[in-house]
Amino acid sequence: MLQELTNLSITAQEGLMLYEDMVLGRTFEDKCAEMYYRGKMFGFVHLYNGQEAVATGVIRAMRRDHDYVCSTYRDHVHALSAGVPANEVMAELFGKATGCSKGRGGSMHIFSGKHNFLGGFAFVAEGIPVAAGAAFQSKYRREVMNDPNADHVTACFFGDGATNNGQFFETLNMASLWSLPIIFVVENNKWAIGMQHVRATSDISIYKKAAVFGMPGFEVDGMDVLAVRQVAEEAVRRARAGEGPTLMECMTYRFRGHSLADPDELRPKAEKDEWFGRDPIKILAAKLLELDMATEQELKSIDKKIQTLVEDSVKFAETSPEPSPDELYRFQFAEDE
Amino acid sequence: MAEVTFFNALRAALDEEMERDPTVYIMGEDVGIYGGSYKVTKDLYKKYGDLRLLDTPICENSFTGMAVGSAMTGLRPIIEGMNMGFLLLAFNQIANNAGMLRYTSGGNFKIPMVIRGPGGVGKNLGAEHSQRLEAYFQAVPGIKIVSCSTPYNAKGLLKSAIRNDNPVLFFEHVLLYNLKENLPDEEYLLPLDKAEIVRSGKDVTILTYSRMRYHVLKAVETLTQKGYDPEIIDLISLKPLDLETISTSLRKTHRLVIVEEDMRCGGIGAEIIASINDHFFDELDAPIVRLASLDVPTPYNGTLENLTIVQPEDIIKAVEKLLGNKI
Numbered sequence: 223m224l225q226e227l228t229n230l231s232i233t234a235q236e237g238l239m240l241y242e243d244m245v246l247g248r249t250f251e252d253k254c255a256e257m258y259y260r261g262k263m264f265g266f267v268h269l270y271n272g273q274e275a276v277a278t279g280v281i282r283a284m285r286r287d288h289d290y291v292c293s294t295y296r297d298h299v300h301a302l303s304a305g306v307p308a309n310e311v312m313a314e315l316f317g318k319a320t321g322c323s324k325g326r327g328g329s330m331h332i333f334s335g336k337h338n339f340l341g342g343f344a345f346v347a348e349g350i351p352v353a354a355g356a357a358f359q360s361k362y363r364r365e366v367m368n369d370p371n372a373d374h375v376t377a378c379f380f381g382d383g384a385t386n387n388g389q390f391f392e393t394l395n396m397a398s399l400w401s402l403p404i405i406f407v408v409e410n411n412k413w414a415i416g417m418q419h420v421r422a423t424s425d426i427s428i429y430k431k432a433a434v435f436g437m438p439g440f441e442v443d444g445m446d447v448l449a450v451r452q453v454a455e456e457a458v459r460r461a462r463a464g465e466g467p468t469l470m471e472c473m474t475y476r477f478r479g480h481s482l483a484d485p486d487e488l489r490p491k492a493e494k495d496e497w498f499g500r501d502p503i504k505i506l507a508a509k510l511l512e513l514d515m516a517t518e519q520e521l522k523s524i525d526k527k528i529q530t531l532v533e534d535s536v537k538f539a540e541t542s543p544e545p546s547p548d549e550l551y552r553f554q555f556a557e558d559e
Numbered sequence: 560m561a562e563v564t565f566f567n568a569l570r571a572a573l574d575e576e577m578e579r580d581p582t583v584y585i586m587g588e589d590v591g592i593y594g595g596s597y598k599v600t601k602d603l604y605k606k607y608g609d610l611r612l613l614d615t616p617i618c619e620n621s622f623t624g625m626a627v628g629s630a631m632t633g634l635r636p637i638i639e640g641m642n643m644g645f646l647l648l649a650f651n652q653i654a655n656n657a658g659m660l661r662y663t664s665g666g667n668f669k670i671p672m673v674i675r676g677p678g679g680v681g682k683n684l685g686a687e688h689s690q691r692l693e694a695y696f697q698a699v700p701g702i703k704i705v706s707c708s709t710p711y712n713a714k715g716l717l718k719s720a721i722r723n724d725n726p727v728l729f730f731e732h733v734l735l736y737n738l739k740e741n742l743p744d745e746e747y748l749l750p751l752d753k754a755e756i757v758r759s760g761k762d763v764t765i766l767t768y769s770r771m772r773y774h775v776l777k778a779v780e781t782l783t784q785k786g787y788d789p790e791i792i793d794l795i796s797l798k799p800l801d802l803e804t805i806s807t808s809l810r811k812t813h814r815l816v817i818v819e820e821d822m823r824c825g826g827i828g829a830e831i832i833a834s835i836n837d838h839f840f841d842e843l844d845a846p847i848v849r850l851a852s853l854d855v856p857t858p859y860n861g862t863l864e865n866l867t868i869v870q871p872e873d874i875i876k877a878v879e880k881l882l883g884n885k886i
Binding site: 290292321322323324325326327331333334336340341343344348351352353355356357358359360361362365366367388392393395396399552553554555556557558559 | 616
């Protein structure tokens with residue numbers, strides 16, 4: 223079922239927080255593209271433009287530094303929403319020693335233990351069971367170790383392509399079987415590189431697949447951060463209360479190619495234009511203005527603040543040291559701190 | 560001292576460590592109510608409950624991924640591979656996430672987990688159930704590989720593996736579960752990275768591990784009667800290799816025979832030979848002799864099956880040929 227936004231239950235302050243979070247995601251990614259083309263970052267870089275409402279809508283409905291977030295190879299923005307500082311993510315993309323993964327990981331391996339950000343998984347679907355493991359841990363601490371503070375919720379993000387992989391089905395089964403405190407967030411952007419979702423799956427409605435496991439599944443407008451947030455809040459509540467997992471299928475679109483190395487020749491122009499017309503940041507901005515929750519001036523000053531923050535992250539990354547060759551092996555084993 | 564079977568030595572290690580640390584739990588196929596295919600976890604669920612003896616659905620890759628996620632967040636999972644061969648299905652999670660995640664995360668997360676279970680060639684189990692994964696996994700950075708061979712070392716090594724903060728692949732052997740040995744009543748731990756000198760000798764070093772230790776011992780009975788004095792070393796740690804113990808022995812014997820049950824092609828022995836070539840080539844007075852399984856799927860037929868793995872007579876012949884009349 224497509225979840226209609228029934229009532230707007232946010233304050234102006236929350237509205238601006240969501241706006242700022244999405245602008246941070248967009249601005250950061252645009253800067254990444256610029257730095258990639260200027261030869262400052264390397265390898266495969268997958269940008270999140272267009273999908274911001276999903277990360278912001280879900281992660282900002284969770285408890286920062288308490289709940290867990292698990293991502294994919296398109297992970298920069300999930301990390302930022304989870305509270306990993308832009309400086310550390312940018313420095314990681316530059317391959318620097320000050321990066322959140324100390325220059326060992328790169329774009330597809332963003333991690334931050336401090337922020338309960340579990341990664342950064344470069345192969346499709348492999349993060350899904352890992353996220354379920356974090357959720358199992360919370361249940362275990364609560365029920366075996368009698369830890370009342372172990373009421374964390376884990377949000378597990380992945381794309382439509384991952385939902386054809388066995389790890390998706392296997393993990394949904396176990397999460398439901400053991401009633402794990404987890405939210406499965408499908409970012410259905412219609413394309414797995416060049417494989418169109420409709421060509422890859424027998425039943426294109428991913429949210430319906432939840433029912434097979436006795437799990438609630440929702441189709442959500444992934445371009446409307448308030449719609450995402452509304453469904454996420456209920457999913458978070460259920461998970462925290464021990465009522466089990468939820469699957470959210472967020473209908474969204476990536477505004478750039480699969481990665482910066484993808485010529486993006488297969489997606490039809492008409493399809494792209496239609497989705498470009500539904501820019502989630504513009505949608506939220508219009509709504510905040512319409513409801514008198516913000517002024518143009520306020521939104522512009524947020525844009526400016528974020529622009530500065532992202533520029534600063536580039537300066538930080540540029541001036542940070544490279545990892546020392548003497549420390550090539552460092553962090554391989556637990557004994558290396 | 561009390562006489563304990565191999566599987567009960569492992570069970571005691573699990574029980575003691577679960578008693579000691581509430582974050583330790585066991586997951587896998589039929590580890591709970593069924594008690595494990597080789598009874599290593601028999602009745603532990605009665606003591607620790609069904610979350611600490613987690614019976615999983617048959618989905619190796621995903622439950623291994625779950626173990627990784629729980630280890631990243633502070634638990635200490637022990638996976639039982641009902642048969643270690645099944646973990647080929649979990650290769651991705653073992654290699655990418657158990658093995659490499661600590662490094663790719665720049666030290667953000669520890670992955671304290673043990674993956675244990677029966678490997679090796681059994682009796683008429685067919686090709687898929689007779690695999691030796693240790694060689695496949697030795698190329699994965701970030702994991703330790705341990706192979707136990709006696710009730711005594713199985714217990715002490717498993718306890719150390721559980722306490723280790725790194726992912727440890729812990730190989731048992733399907734044909735050794737019923738061995739018996741007197742074990743100390745008091746607690747003991749054994750180092751994961753030290754080879755065991757099974758027999759001291761001066762004429763030749765025989766490196767082996769797992770069940771082949773017993774084929775070597777059998778061969779050495781005959782060889783000693785014939786006047787040879789071999790040194791037997793059980794590798795125990797397949798990754799990293801205990802090159803110190805190996806080189807100390809080589810400096811004494813200057814001759815080496817490797818006896819392994821894994822495949823000859825790309826095996827643990829191949830890696831040992833390469834390492835010795837790199838570090839201790841000058842110690843050798845003769846080319847290294849390698850006895851390993853033949854590069855063929857393990858056949859069902861017992862006669863054919865025996866032909867694929869090293870037999871005690873092969874070891875006797877190899878040592879005699881290598882030493883000739885040098886004694």
